[in-house]
Amino acid sequence: MKFGVIVFPGSNCDLDAYYLVRDVLKKPVEYIYYNQGSIGQNDVIILPGGFTYGDYLRSGAIARFSPVMSAVADFAERGGIVLGICNGFQVLTEAGLLPGALYRNNHLQFRCEQVYVRIENDSLPLTCATSKGDLLKMPVAHGDGNYYASPELLRELEENKQIVFRYSGQDGSVTAEANPNGSTGNIAGVCNRRGNVTGLMPHPERAGESILGSEDGLVIFNSIISYLENREVV
Amino acid sequence: MLTAKFCAVWKEAKVLQWKAKVEVTLKKAVLDPQGAAVENSLRALGYDHIKQVRVGKYIELTLDAPGREEASARVEEMSRRLLSNPIIEDFSYTLQEAGA
Numbered sequence: 001m002k003f004g005v006i007v008f009p010g011s012n013c014d015l016d017a018y019y020l021v022r023d024v025l026k027k028p029v030e031y032i033y034y035n036q037g038s039i040g041q042n043d044v045i046i047l048p049g050g051f052t053y054g055d056y057l058r059s060g061a062i063a064r065f066s067p068v069m070s071a072v073a074d075f076a077e078r079g080g081i082v083l084g085i086c087n088g089f090q091v092l093t094e095a096g097l098l099p100g101a102l103y104r105n106n107h108l109q110f111r112c113e114q115v116y117v118r119i120e121n122d123s124l125p126l127t128c129a130t131s132k133g134d135l136l137k138m139p140v141a142h143g144d145g146n147y148y149a150s151p152e153l154l155r156e157l158e159e160n161k162q163i164v165f166r167y168s169g170q171d172g173s174v175t176a177e178a179n180p181n182g183s184t185g186n187i188a189g190v191c192n193r194r195g196n197v198t199g200l201m202p203h204p205e206r207a208g209e210s211i212l213g214s215e216d217g218l219v220i221f222n223s224i225i226s227y228l229e230n231r232e233v234v
Numbered sequence: 235m236l237t238a239k240f241c242a243v244w245k246e247a248k249v250l251q252w253k254a255k256v257e258v259t260l261k262k263a264v265l266d267p268q269g270a271a272v273e274n275s276l277r278a279l280g281y282d283h284i285k286q287v288r289v290g291k292y293i294e295l296t297l298d299a300p301g302r303e304e305a306s307a308r309v310e311e312m313s314r315r316l317l318s319n320p321i322i323e324d325f326s327y328t329l330q331e332a333g334a
Contacts, residue, residue: 057291058319065316094319101321103260106267148264148322182265 001228003029004042006072006088008063013049013085017205021046024208025221034066043228044081045072047088049141049203059102059144060090069095081125081224082197086142089189089199098190098199099157100149106182110143114213115180117165117188117202118172124195127164129223135172136165136216138202140180145201147183147190154184165189165200249298251332252305258318258325259290293317296332305329 003021007014014031021029032039039045052063063069069091076082076097084092092098105111119127119134130136149157157163165188169178174186181201189200204217260266266288273287295312299305309327318325 057317061316061319093321101319103264103322104267106265108267108271146267150263150321182267 002042003044004032004039005046005048007031008034008052010052011048011050017046017048020205020208034068036068039071039075044224047084047091049086052087060094063091064095076197079196084199085203086201089201092199097197098192099153100147102144103146104144105146111180112141115140116168116170118168120163120166121161124191125227126198126220126223128227129219137214138204138207138217140202142201145181147187149184160193162190163187164191164198249300252297252299253330253332254295254309254327256293256313256317256325256327257290258323261324264322
């Protein structure tokens with residue numbers, strides 16, 4: 001089982017993701033550069049947070065045309081597990097690999113704080129070790145995390161169980177106060193229809209050790225690992 | 235005969251330069267936090283008659299194309315693929331022959 005972390009010009013959470021996989025999860029991991037034509041023999045591809053291409057034009061708008069993204073799209077098409085964190089989520093929506101769009105926070109502020117998200121779908125590769133309604137404490141750090149879905153798309157996402165995480169209070173209530181950026185329906189993360197591509201604004205890779213204030217992010221990576229191990233057995 | 239053939243080849247190879255002015259705006263249904271902040275600021279300055287402010291992007295492109303139709307097609311494609319995100323934004327543009 002091998003993880004690949006994509007490095008775009010302007011990625012800045014690539015090392016966080018790499019460190020978590022190598023030093024906390026103790027799994028093999030490699031960097032894959034934006035100009036590579038292939039993503040190698042990896043089972044999981046992580047698009048990390050950062051400010052690819054300075055967020056010029058729109059967050060993720062330029063990175064999505066990087067050479068490596070065709071290989072990521074092929075990998076997703078073959079059912080490979082793709083996880084986009086923060087800016088990585090923005091790149092995936094811009095690339096059309098995930099539905100909806102992310103734009104400027106409704107209050108215009110950059111939000112850097114711990115938030116709670118509630119698990120809405122517990123049967124995905126990256127949530128299979130959780131239960132619906134579980135709360136995860138993870139940090140957010142973004143200015144363009146306002147998830148937009150039209151009313152039609154929102155209905156579609158709900159019907160297909162593509163809403164994976166919602167911002168919530170510490171008691172699990174989904175309220176406007178718990179919404180750090182104005183996202184439609186407090187949506188913090190969504191997946192594609194097939195469930196193998198997921199993006200979220202909070203940073204699970206920065207919530208993997210108690211010294212960082214939370215270990216809740218680990219459950220996402222442990223879900224992926226147990227999903228892959230079970231698949232390998234089959 | 236020879237002249238006509240030469241003219242046709244020359245016309246084919248002739249490339250004109252165009253200037254496109256592209257405007258990208260958030261769709262009406264999408265809330266515009268920047269517009270709202272500017273609107274509040276204008277009101278604070280005493281401009282009570284302000285009804286609404288929407289903030290968008292203005293992008294100028296200079297490009298080569300043999301004719302208006304081709305130039306227009308190129309600008310549209312670029313606007314759709316990169317300059318705007320059709321999920322949240324609309325775009326419009328004007329096109330002018332550069333130097334004309």
